Amino acid sequence: MQNNTDTQPQQHPISLYFKVWGLLFVLSSFSYLVDYMQYQGLLRWTLILVFMFLKAGLIVAVFMHMVWERIAFTLAILSPPLCILVLIALMASEASYTNLNRLIFFG
């Protein structure tokens, strides 16, 4: 049902969008540099994850206006994906077990 009386338009200063836009470019360049500089191991994975979460956070918070929504809505949308962490944990333990068996029997 269209109910325009209680929906507030998402009107924010355009300079904020430009700042976030610039920041996304900088962060993407940093992500690319991680590969270009050929960082390996723990440093590489940490940097990739840090830049990834910063970029994702900026897009969701500012470009998708999540930071200006009410908590009820933010939680309803952003908390369900946390279930994926459980899936990742389950699949990672299963996968390392399979890998171990492959190394033992086919390695």
Added chain:
Amino acid sequence: MDNTTQPTTSGVTGLIEDWVSDKDAFKNVSWGKTMMWIFLLSDTFIFSCFLVGYMSVRMTTDVPWPNTSEVFALTIAGEHIPLILIAIMTFVLITSSGTMAMAVNCGYRRQRKQAAVLMLVTAVFGVCFVGMQAFEWTKLIEEGVRPWGNPMGAPQFGAAFFMITGFHGFHVSIGVIYLTVVALKVLRGDYEERGYEIVEITGLYWHFVDLVWVFIFAFFYLW
């Protein structure tokens, strides 16, 4: 919706009216926007399943995973640059996200011509992205990458690559169509009375496509 009104209609219309008359929990958020967010939430789970599946096959295989830095390298003007195509695609998508954010802003300022033009510019960037992806697919297929094997390493690489980037490219293509349709309607003045929230809703979808690319870029191309 006003909950105090008594039901007046019966039949199928009454059924639909009853279902939509529940009290709304999300204040300040219209139904259109809520539904787009819920769709995006479900899409998050789909992409997560693909990425977790990719994690699983990459962890289980005892054959070395192909070096993406080299697989996606290009030689431009005699210079061999690792992963450059993917970097350009990332920048194109971020640029399009920026123009989309501007379009939403213009929409709420009721500058409908600027909003429509910015949306069309966003769509053009989307087409560029899909074009580069088509180039990338062609290059890899010519090099012998198949869903069941490839000359560079672990055979699961092809399956993960085609599935993940293919599904993402499909989303971008749908987004281009969606943007174009809404932009033309905005230009025609269809939303003069209802307001320009539709631009924000379309923008949510487009930013989500960019958001998914952030994760694909990190996990598939950089990891």
